[in-house]
Amino acid sequence: MASQIVSGCPIPFLSTISSLCSSSGTCLNSSTTMFLRLSPSLYFSSPLLLMPRGNKITGRNMPVPTPEEIRQARKRLGMTQSELARLAGVSQAYIAKIESGQADPKLSTLRKISHAIQSSAANPITAGDIASSPVLSVRPSDTIIAAVRLMRRHGISQLPVIERGRQVGSVSEDTILRLLSSGPDVRLLLKRRIRSVMEEPFPTVDRSSPYHSVIPLLEHSPAVLTVDRDRIVGIITKADLFKLMR
Numbered sequence: 379m380a381s382q383i384v385s386g387c388p389i390p391f392l393s394t395i396s397s398l399c400s401s402s403g404t405c406l407n408s409s410t411t412m413f414l415r416l417s418p419s420l421y422f423s424s425p426l427l428l429m430p431r432g433n434k435i436t437g438r439n440m441p442v443p444t445p446e447e448i449r450q451a452r453k454r455l456g457m458t459q460s461e462l463a464r465l466a467g468v469s470q471a472y473i474a475k476i477e478s479g480q481a482d483p484k485l486s487t488l489r490k491i492s493h494a495i496q497s498s499a500a501n502p503i504t505a506g507d508i509a510s511s512p513v514l515s516v517r518p519s520d521t522i523i524a525a526v527r528l529m530r531r532h533g534i535s536q537l538p539v540i541e542r543g544r545q546v547g548s549v550s551e552d553t554i555l556r557l558l559s560s561g562p563d564v565r566l567l568l569k570r571r572i573r574s575v576m577e578e579p580f581p582t583v584d585r586s587s588p589y590h591s592v593i594p595l596l597e598h599s600p601a602v603l604t605v606d607r608d609r610i611v612g613i614i615t616k617a618d619l620f621k622l623m624r
Contacts, residue, residue, distance in 0.1 A: 443492055449477040451495050456503040456589050458621065465494035505592050506585030508619070509604045509612025515540040516549065518573035525549050525572060536600045538613070539576045545610060547576030550600055585611055593619065 443451070452462050459477070463470040467490055475481035476491075483491075515538045516525045525537055529551065536550035549572055557567055557575060581595045585604040592614050595602045604612035 455498045466490040503589045505587045509614045511612040513613045520572050523568035545579045
């Protein structure tokens with residue numbers, strides 16, 4: 379079935395919509411058609427994709443997603459293959475085979491996948507969903523060696539500097555490496571207080587914000603903090619976003 383991509387999200391051609399209308403006895407006017415074009419994410423949560431007839435779901439005129447449409451819709455919603463597999467009741471390996479065209483799933487399986495996509499469209503992923511917590515941090519009075527040890531212990535490369543629950547700065551491996559390259563004695567540098575080397579605080583977003591609102595912030599900052607009523611509750615790095623691209 380031919381399809382097109384609108385704003386990165388696949389929707390069937392309007393001819394498919396027309397066939398659905400004729401089979402259900404319902405007609406879509408021009409304003410509704412334009413709504414479908416401009417709001418594909420809401421279209422995915424529309425009951426048009428699952429047309430009930432009695433106790434069965436008719437498949438005769440129902441749009442069946444192609445492997446590429448499944449992949450595009452999943453990525454648009456920020457879902458991993460594992461998450462889609464769990465919602466659809468199949469394995470992650472099977473989702474990978476479907477998206478790559480190596481598997482020819484049954485119509486019932488495609489319907490489950492379509493339903494999983496609809497459910498996720500109705501409950502989009504937020505910044506809080508992909509953030510890590512609790513948030514590891516240092517205080518302005520801590521030494522640089524304390525920050526280095528904390529980053530090494532947990533395999534991270536940046537830390538917010540927090541004082542009395544409020545973020546006042548940040549420190550990262552890059553910050554420390556730049557200081558080392560300027561030539562100071564390493565032992566003296568490691569004894570310095572964080573307040574003397576910390577940089578600008580990480581940007582913050584509300585935990586309920588759409589996850590994609592974090593992307594432009596991470597282009598200019600190594601991390602973004604999520605907040606709930608001004609309370610720091612999570613941290614997002616580029617690595618957290620890369621997990622969504624699986």
